[in-house]
Amino acid sequence: MQASNRLLDFPKPVFSMLWQFMQRFNYELAVLSRFFIAIVGGYFFTAVSVSLLSVVVPASKVDAVLLSVSASILIYALVFIYSFYLQSLKTVWISILLSIAVQFFILSLMKGWL
Secondary structure, rough: HHHHHHHOOOOOHHHHHHHHHHHHHHHHHHHHHHHHHHHHHHHHHHHHHHHHHHHHHHOOHHHHHHHHHHHHHHHHHHHHHHHHHOOHHHHHHHHHHHHHHHHHHHHHHOOOOO
């Protein structure tokens, strides 16, 4: 009877350590995912925003491009901050990817690509 109790007690620390490892791994994966969407998603968001802004600004082509390139630093910083501001990782991914798609669709319509 005592031997069977010892066998049942043995896996508890192993499962506990595995559970702690998985929780830590999930946290590190979530942080890595936030950095990925902040860096790569922020780059694409900024690129599409700059392209759209240079088409929309009612100024000469040179001035519109200079203004949009100057604004790109602010846009990229705001996307980076936004990706760590929200608690829900799913909301961050969906909102950034959806806004990239909408901006690209508007840019495509304005440039006559569609």
